[in-house]
Amino acid sequence: MDTHWTETLFPGAVILRRYAVERADTLISELDAILRQAPLRQMKTPGGRTIAVQNSSCGEFGWISDTHGYRYIRFDPISKAPWPAMPQGFKDLAIDAARAAGFDKFIPDSCLINRYLPGTKLSLHQDKDELDFNHPIVSVSLGMPAIFVFGGLQRSDPLSSIKLEHGDVLVWGGPARLLFHGVKSVKDQPHGTLGSQRINLTFRRAK
DNA sequence: CAGTAGCC
DNA sequence: CACT
Numbered sequence: 456m457d458t459h460w461t462e463t464l465f466p467g468a469v470i471l472r473r474y475a476v477e478r479a480d481t482l483i484s485e486l487d488a489i490l491r492q493a494p495l496r497q498m499k500t501p502g503g504r505t506i507a508v509q510n511s512s513c514g515e516f517g518w519i520s521d522t523h524g525y526r527y528i529r530f531d532p533i534s535k536a537p538w539p540a541m542p543q544g545f546k547d548l549a550i551d552a553a554r555a556a557g558f559d560k561f562i563p564d565s566c567l568i569n570r571y572l573p574g575t576k577l578s579l580h581q582d583k584d585e586l587d588f589n590h591p592i593v594s595v596s597l598g599m600p601a602i603f604v605f606g607g608l609q610r611s612d613p614l615s616s617i618k619l620e621h622g623d624v625l626v627w628g629g630p631a632r633l634l635f636h637g638v639k640s641v642k643d644q645p646h647g648t649l650g651s652q653r654i655n656l657t658f659r660r661a662k
Numbered sequence: 663c664a665g666t667a668g669c670c
Numbered sequence: 671c672a673c674t
Contacts, residue, residue, distance in 0.1 A: 503673050504668040520667070522674080569667095580667040610666095637667075 461555070464605065464617065467591075467631030469556040475595050476622030478548055482597065482656070483648065485542040486568065489513045492539045493531050495570050501525070508577050508638075509570040514541035516565040516661040518584065525584045527565060527661035541566055548624075549593045549658035556626035558591045563658035571601065571653040573643035579606060579614075579635045582659070590660035591628025597621055597656070598649030599641060606635035621646060 459473040475482065495509040498520040512518055516527040517538040531538055545566055553561035569577075582592055596619040603619045606612045612635065619625060627634065638655075645651045 498667090500666070500668065501674075502666055502668070504666075506667055507669095508667075510667095518667095525667075577667055578669090582667090 467629035576640040579637040593658040599653040602639040
């Protein structure tokens with residue numbers, strides 16, 4: 456019997472510890488089906504550098520990055536088909552977690568899927584490609600643990616680190632919505648079901 | 663030249 | 671420090 460608990464990091468930033476553990480196996484099998492339709496790929500920043508994290512998307516919109524910039528689009532540029540639908544289990548989890556964190560009106564239209572292999576990191580950035588910053592970001596951690604870093608509203612602001620483990624859900628919105636954040640280089644600490652990878656699902660309302 | 667979901 |  457699993458249990459979960461809540462930690463508030465800053466106003467608007469809440470960790471729901473182990474919130475997704477009971478649903479993880481279902482999420483992982485739904486994820487397999489999604490990735491068969493829209494395989495993970497490595498994108499480039501607008502500056503032409505390779506993003507270390509591998510990603511894909513599901514839902515009405517998918518996030519992409521290329522030389523033209525960051526944006527949300529309806530079609531997978533590889534398959535040219537619409538992104539795979541967001542499974543009901545994904546959507547329910549995101550809505551439930553957002554509500555548990557104090558955001559009741561959140562309905563995601565996009566889920567960015569990130570895979571971190573050992574040594575993968577994500578440098579400091581803001582999520583600001585969405586239309587309406589009143590909606591929070593809901594981030595679900597699966598597999599290997601990682602150190603997540605929160606900064607402030609300016610790149611130069613001081614940082615604080617939080618360990619995220621399998622089943623943890625981090626929600627940030629309101630005054631925390633535009634905080635810089637990133638993930639430190641992931642250590643190889645293989646997970647029971649996912650092995651040497653960390654999967655992160657980030658739910659957003661893109662439009 | 664400035665800024666970087668980068669890299670060493 | 672390299673790339674756009």
